[in-house]
Every structure is written in C-alpha cells, then in structure tokens.
Amino acid sequence: MATQKAEAPKGKLGVLVVGLGAVTSTFMTGVLMARKGLAKPVGSMTQYDKIRVGEGEDKKYLHYKDIVPLADLNDIVFGAWDVYPANAFESAVNAEVLKAKDILPVQKELEAIKPMKAAFDHNYAKRLDGDNVKDCKDRWDMTEQIREDIRNFKKETGVDRVVVLWAASTEVYVPVDEEVHGSLAALEAAMKADDKERIAPSMCYAYAALSEGCPFIMGAPNTTVDIPAMWELAEKTHMPIAGKDFKTGQTLVKSGFAPIIGTRCLGLSGWFSTNILGNRDGLVLDEPANFRTKEVSKLSTLESILVPEEQPDLYGHGNDEDTQYYHKVRINYYPPRNDNKEGWDNIDIFGWMGYPMQIKINFLCRDSILAAPLCLDLVLLSDLAMRAGRYGTQRFLSFFLKSPMHDYTKDEVPVNHLFQQYVMLKNAIREMGGYPADETID
Numbered sequence: 248m249a250t251q252k253a254e255a256p257k258g259k260l261g262v263l264v265v266g267l268g269a270v271t272s273t274f275m276t277g278v279l280m281a282r283k284g285l286a287k288p289v290g291s292m293t294q295y296d297k298i299r300v301g302e303g304e305d306k307k308y309l310h311y312k313d314i315v316p317l318a319d320l321n322d323i324v325f326g327a328w329d330v331y332p333a334n335a336f337e338s339a340v341n342a343e344v345l346k347a348k349d350i351l352p353v354q355k356e357l358e359a360i361k362p363m364k365a366a367f368d369h370n371y372a373k374r375l376d377g378d379n380v381k382d383c384k385d386r387w388d389m390t391e392q393i394r395e396d397i398r399n400f401k402k403e404t405g406v407d408r409v410v411v412l413w414a415a416s417t418e419v420y421v422p423v424d425e426e427v428h429g430s431l432a433a434l435e436a437a438m439k440a441d442d443k444e445r446i447a448p449s450m451c452y453a454y455a456a457l458s459e460g461c462p463f464i465m466g467a468p469n470t471t472v473d474i475p476a477m478w479e480l481a482e483k484t485h486m487p488i489a490g491k492d493f494k495t496g497q498t499l500v501k502s503g504f505a506p507i508i509g510t511r512c513l514g515l516s517g518w519f520s521t522n523i524l525g526n527r528d529g530l531v532l533d534e535p536a537n538f539r540t541k542e543v544s545k546l547s548t549l550e551s552i553l554v555p556e557e558q559p560d561l562y563g564h565g566n567d568e569d570t571q572y573y574h575k576v577r578i579n580y581y582p583p584r585n586d587n588k589e590g591w592d593n594i595d596i597f598g599w600m601g602y603p604m605q606i607k608i609n610f611l612c613r614d615s616i617l618a619a620p621l622c623l624d625l626v627l628l629s630d631l632a633m634r635a636g637r638y639g640t641q642r643f644l645s646f647f648l649k650s651p652m653h654d655y656t657k658d659e660v661p662v663n664h665l666f667q668q669y670v671m672l673k674n675a676i677r678e679m680g681g682y683p684a685d686e687t688i689d
C-alpha cells in the first residue's frame with residue numbers, strides 16, 4: 248500500500264473547511280493572494296522545501312512539486328461551514344490577523360465563500376452562540392446532512408476531489424470509549440441512537456467526509472478520527488486521515504528543542520509552559536472542559552522524546568511523584584493580545600554531577616500566521632496520499648501535528664521528535680514520487 252507512486256491530479260481540488268474563523272480566513276486569504284502573486288506562502292513545506300532524491304552522482308535536491316504531482320494553488324476551490332454566518336472576507340476582517348492591504352485585493356473571492364450551516368451542539372463549545380446551525384433530528388441525521396452538503400458542493404463547483412479539514416473550535420474532551428468508539432458498527436449504532444455524550448459533532452463531519460470519498464484532517468486536538476471506529480472506516484473507504492492538532496507555536500519549539508537535551512544526554516527536572524492569547528480560540532479554551540482536550544494533546548509531546556523509563560538517571564527524577572520530570576502546560580485567555588500569542592517556557596535541566604541550569608524561551612508568535620501554511624500542506628499532502636492509494640492514518644504528516652495519531656490499542660508509540668518526523672515526511676514524498684525511501688528513523 249505504502250510505496251505506490253501518486254497519480255497526476257485531474258481537475259480542481261475542493262477544500263472544505265469546518266470552521267471559518269481566524270485560522271481558516273488567514274489560510275484562504277493567503278492562498279488567494281499568493282495566486283495573484285501578491286503574497287508569499289512562507290512557512291509552507293510544499294511550496295518551499297527541497298528534498299534530496301537519488302544518491303552519489305545522481306543526487307539532486309528538488310521541490311516537492313518536482314518529485315510528486317501536487318495539486319496547484321490555482322486549482323483549489325474553497326468552501327466552509329461555520330456556526331456564524333460571516334463570509335470569509337468578514338471573518339478575515341473580524342479576526343484582525345491580517346492588515347487591510349493584504350485582504351482587500353481578494354475581497355470578492357473571499358466574499359463568495361459563505362459558510363454552510365454548521366453541524367453543532369452547544370454543549371461541545373459553550374462559549375459559542377451563533378445561529379448558522381443545522382436543525383438535526385439526531386447524530387445520524389447530522390451526518391446525512393453533512394454528506395449532502397459535500398455532494399452539493401461537488402455538483403455546484405464541479406471539483407474533481409474534496410479534502411475536508413477541521414479548523415473549528417476545540418470541542419470538549421470526549422474520552423475514548425471502547426463501547427461506542429471501538430468499532431464502526433458500534434459508532435454507527437451510537438449515531439442512530441443519538442448518543443450526544445459520546446458522539447461529538449466533529450465525528451459526524453469525519454464520518455460524512457470519509458463516506459463521501461474525502462480525506463479528513465483534524466487540526467484541533469479532538470479525539471474525532473483518533474478512534475478505532477474511524478480507523479476502520481478509513482480502511483473501508485480507502486481514505487487518508489490525519490490528526491491531531493496543528494503543531495504551530497509552543498509545541499513546535501518543544502519538539503524541536505527537546506532533542507537538544509536528549510541528544511546531549513542532559514537531565515531534565517521540569518518544563519513549565521504557559522502562554523497568553525486573546526482570540527476566539529483562547530475564549531473557547533478558557534472553558535475547563537475544552538482546555539482539557541488541548542492539555543492532553545500538548546502534554547504528550549515531551550514524554551515520547553525524553554523517556555524516563557529509558558534514561559531513569561536523566562528523566563526519572565523530577566518532582567512529578569519522583570517518577571519523571573515535572574511537565575506543566577497552561578493557556579490563559581487574555582483579550583488584549585488577540586491572535587498574537589506570547590508563550591513562555593521555563594526549562595529546568597541539569598548537567599555533570601547533577602548541577603542545575605535553566606533555559607527560558609519567550610516566543611512572541613502569531614497563531615494563525617503559523618497555522619495557515621500547515622493547513623495548506625496538510626490539505627495538499629492528504630490529496631496526494633489519496634492519489635497514491637494510501638489510506639488510514641498518515642503517519643508521515645505527524646511533522647505538522649502536536650499529537651500524532653497512532654494505534655494505541657497495539658501500544659504503538661507516536662513519533663514526536665521533529666527531526667524524526669521530518670525523515671518520515673521526506674521518505675513518503677520520495678516513495679510517492681517513485682524513489683526509494685533511504686533514511687532509517689531511529
């Protein structure tokens with residue numbers, strides 16, 4: 248399954264995004280501006296990165312598009328769903344991420360992107376009160392309505408393929424429950440029985456997308472496709488899935504910086520991460536049940552890079568019950584900063600003979616500016632994977648994700664180390680371009 252060369256794309260690529268907020272409007276505006284040559288898609292691997300193919304005298308470094316048949320930016324057609332009726336232009340203005348000069352040249356195109364009614368349940372994001380919402384009999388009906396939206400979008404736009412991306416608010420934490428999430432049959436039965444507690448609206452989007460032959464990407468930390476039932480559906484429909492949670496600011500730094508400590512065999516006694524942000528994402532995450540979903544995702548990064556069981560002297564003695572270093576993550580809603588997040592990391596390390604040292608990182612980032620290129624890369628690479636006949640969890644996309652999906656029922660350990668993830672990404676591109684994978688991940 249994994250080594251097939253990707254087929255060339257035919258026709259247009261539909262990109263249907265769940266949530267038309269700060270990230271989505273920034274992503275769409277950037278793509279439309281880049282298409283006109285008015286902005287550069289900085290940060291996008293698919294547009295800038297070069298990979299080595301071949302060895303020895305045959306070795307060359309090529310852009311992704313010269314190795315694999317990627318969809319062109321000019322062939323993308325956008326659509327979206329949102330709880331609020333604002334079109335993509337209004338949403339970009341409201342988000343206050345971009346300056347007017349970077350939005351106005353594509354105002355018409357953005358205004359044409361009007362959100363379809365959302366499949367929404369107020370209990371999953373209590374701070375949202377928009378009324379652009381579907382009236383659904385039960386969760387199964389919710390799924391059917393989304394499927395119809397996808398079919399109508401295809402018909403109206405004439406696109407050849409569609410990728411569905413979740414860039415909507417983080418839902419409340421839904422723990423994996425074997426009884427309903429353990430198999431496709433159980434999931435379908437729970438949808439039909441309208442099990443509102445255990446079937447999140449995001450699961451209805453994912454089920455609908457996969458059933459309509461669209462890859463599904465989860466950009467928030469929701470459990471949605473990270474359950475055996477959805478893995479089964481992705482296998483059955485031969486669709487790629489990827490998730491969870493865009494790896495943008497603090498976690499990107501963490502997964503890039505932790506390898507310095509691990510590679511040099513330095514010790515770690517504690518890592519405290521905190522940040523302030525004031526956008527709608529921050530508002531939703533101010534609700535403890537929604538923050539819990541994010542916290543689980545953010546905490547997982549460090550544990551698979553600096554593993555206490557493997558190096559008990561270095562990582563086994565913090566003050567987290569004396570079994571490992573102390574790891575804490577905090578997010579604070581602070582409106583004056585809007586989308587401009589500020590993150591602080593305090594890292595307590597120790598060296599030769601146990602002598603303590605500290606590292607401080609202060610990252611003044613822009614949330615949506617970091618997330619937009621990830622949206623583009625995840626969409627283009629999922630479409631590519633589908634054309635290469637890859638389906639199920641796309642581990643090579645872990646590079647872009649904070650909490651990469653993995654088969655936890657078989658104790659599979661996710662790869663969180665940024666540079667190991669990069670090797671997986673490069674090898675997948677090589678394979679889908681008909682070249683052999685040539686770097687071992689270890």
Ligand SMILES: NC(=O)c1ccc[n+]([C@@H]2O[C@H](COP(=O)([O-])OP(=O)(O)OC[C@H]3O[C@@H](n4cnc5c(N)ncnc54)[C@H](O)[C@@H]3O)[C@@H](O)[C@H]2O)c1
Nearest residue numbers: 266268269270329365415416417467493495527528614618
């Ligand atoms: N920006 C980043 O750096 C970053 C990093 C990782 C993850 N994320 C995640 O990306 C998501 C989007 O972030 P944002 O800053 O654009 O947030 P945002 O609040 O600006 O936009 C989210 C939009 O989703 C809509 N929405 C909520 N539930 C919906 C549903 N069921 N159906 C349709 N629409 C729905 C909301 O009305 C809102 O307009 C969040 O979940 C966030 O946690 C962002």
